[in-house]
Amino acid sequence: MINENPEMIISIDPGRRKCGLVVIGRDLEILEKKVVTTAELCPVLCEYIEKYRPDRVLMGSGTHARKLVKEVKGVTGKIPVTLVDERNSTEKGKEKYLADHPAKGLLKLVPRGMRLPPEPYDDYAALVLVEQYLAENQTEAQKR
Numbered sequence: 001m002i003n004e005n006p007e008m009i010i011s012i013d014p015g016r017r018k019c020g021l022v023v024i025g026r027d028l029e030i031l032e033k034k035v036v037t038t039a040e041l042c043p044v045l046c047e048y049i050e051k052y053r054p055d056r057v058l059m060g061s062g063t064h065a066r067k068l069v070k071e072v073k074g075v076t077g078k079i080p081v082t083l084v085d086e087r088n089s090t091e092k093g094k095e096k097y098l099a100d101h102p103a104k105g106l107l108k109l110v111p112r113g114m115r116l117p118p119e120p121y122d123d124y125a126a127l128v129l130v131e132q133y134l135a136e137n138q139t140e141a142q143k144r
Helices: 038-052 065-076 089-100 105-109 122-143
Strands: 009-013 018-024 030-037 056-060 081-084
Touching (some): 018 038, 030 122, 056 122
Antiparallel strands (some): 009 018
């Protein structure tokens, strides 16, 4: 179990039309979690960088990342941008969203795997990227 984080991290799940953003503090607390249009990404990222002074920005390496990474690096300046393999992050993000928003009424009869979130959950996919990054780095640290 991951219980400490030496870095303040902003994570981005990039997409063609919308992006998920999450800010994680050193105590692993979620400080911000938001879905924005792709056009809003850089202005919101600037706001978060100014407000939280992150040590690192994570970005999923899949959908639309190649185009957005240049724009993101233009905003982050000297803050390192780390690409994270985002395979299955959308599905895991959906699972996290549904766990946080349990079904009510007759929807309880529908299996969770068949339910569709009523709103975008890209912010949950960005959270999955942080968890994956931290787990990989913890494994690397244990190997040393």
